[in-house]
Amino acid sequence: MRPLLAGLLILLAAPAAAQPGAVEVRVPRTFGYFLGDLVEATVEVEAEPGFALQAASLPRPGPVTYWLDLRSVETESAGTRHRLRLTYQTFYAAIDARTLEVPGFPLVLTSGDAHGATTAPVQVPGWSLGLSPLREVQPARRADPAEYLRPDGPGPRLDPAPPRDAALVLAGLALPALLLLARDRAWWPLRPRPARAFAEAARRLAALARGPETEAGYREGLLALHRGLDAKAGRRLLADDLDAFLARHPAYRPQAESLARFFAASRLAFFGGAVAEARTRLPLAEAQATARRLAAVERAA
Template sequence: MRVLAILFLILQTAAAAAQVRSVELRTPRSFGYVLGDLLQVRIDIALDPGSTVQRASLPKPGPVTYWLDLRDVAVERMAGGIRLRLTYQSFYAALDARRLEVPGFTVALASESPGGTTTAQAEIPPWSFGVSPLREVQPEKRDDPADYLQPDGRARRLDPQPAAMAALVLAGLGLLALGLLAYDRAWFGRRRGRPFALAARRLRRLAETDPDGYREALRLIHRGLDETDGRRLLADDLPAFLDRHPAFRPEGESLGRFFEASRRAFFGREVQAAREGWPWPELQAALRRLAAAERAA
């Protein structure tokens, strides 16, 4: 029984120790640090699958020694383990070039398994870096202490005039482009040669349920066709109109239905029948398409 108990403890220890495969420590450089510099350290810990770090075991930001502070600790998951990113700051005022040692620490790890939770420890070894003095140990002696100071640097005076002129030119071009767009879209009034755009804008003010509104909508389309062609346009003139204005050919069927609805509404006094044959939504859609074709032309 004692032998079995010893074997069980050995297997438990091996299972716990098997969690940590390797520990790799990297720094951007190991020399050339001066007072106040930040030191970035990356520690890669290779682990067995299912192992996690116990955050309570990580070093806490704060003073490490009288000349070294730990500023930040970050933990990242990576394939096959975890990665620690530590940021230190050195406050060592060196008088000569020398190496300083950062103490190591221990990270606790845990792994959940059907048999329970096993733990292990990853030993992060101490590492060192080189510091350099900010000034000479024995500088050349000068009578006036102010001579030890470097003169203030001269900043080149910047002339704001070119930037201001460029801003004014760009603003003017922007306003010109906005004006051209407003003219093209006829936002502020009727643009010559855009009768359908004007008709579409006036159609929004008409009531859909009003019989007079339906007849007025038909009149708007009549005026648009007449002004586009420069003459009174009747139903029999539609094929010739489409030949003279090919941009409106895709709307030939809609225009044919328009003339049929117009004949019923004005000559047959059958407004309701005209509305049923060419409903208000189709009238609106057709007028929008005519305005779009007008812009494309």
């Protein structure tokens, strides 16, 4: 009796196996599929209350057979009805109308409570799929092989005016933008030229030479040449700095004697109070000629 009682207790404690529910497979159509087509299938399982599909038993996306792949699996449950939405893709290159079998697969329904878990295996049956060829096996014989090809479809006539007008408008907008960029980047020919200090001094002396000769005009002419020398040297240039300036700028060495006379006349005019004597030593016309020669050397450099 004791072994029999123990066996009964073990049977009560073990999970019970439930009866499988009804299974139904539906597809939009079972024929007329071509190479590469997607096939939608719906599997509905009617189970007892409290049972759910076991996720581990669901089919995994991937190859099913050499000609069929499972692309996706979606599940949906409503009460005792469980629905699987399966998407297959065919890769069978049929040469004639042919029916192939899509294999079925097993599912497991589970129901758990405090006393244990109950499982119920469900077998989804296979179903047939009709595949059609992309072309006929033996087409009609043609004398010219080119007749087997279909002619090109007529393309739509495109009006070139809108893209042409748009291109012209964009080109018109791009030109000023390019000019602004060239000015900002100092590209040629908008690259600023270095300032020509002696050319500016020569222009100022030529303007003064066209007017009446006055002491104020003479001093202004000397100041114009002074400013040109200062700009070229990068600082105030005095008579004692002339040798160092010519050493740094050897192109102006031929004008050393003229520059020495200029500094001597400038010292008389501004510090000696002898403008008349300075004009005698260095007339304004000679100062203008010195500025022109310096400007010529500057332009050549």
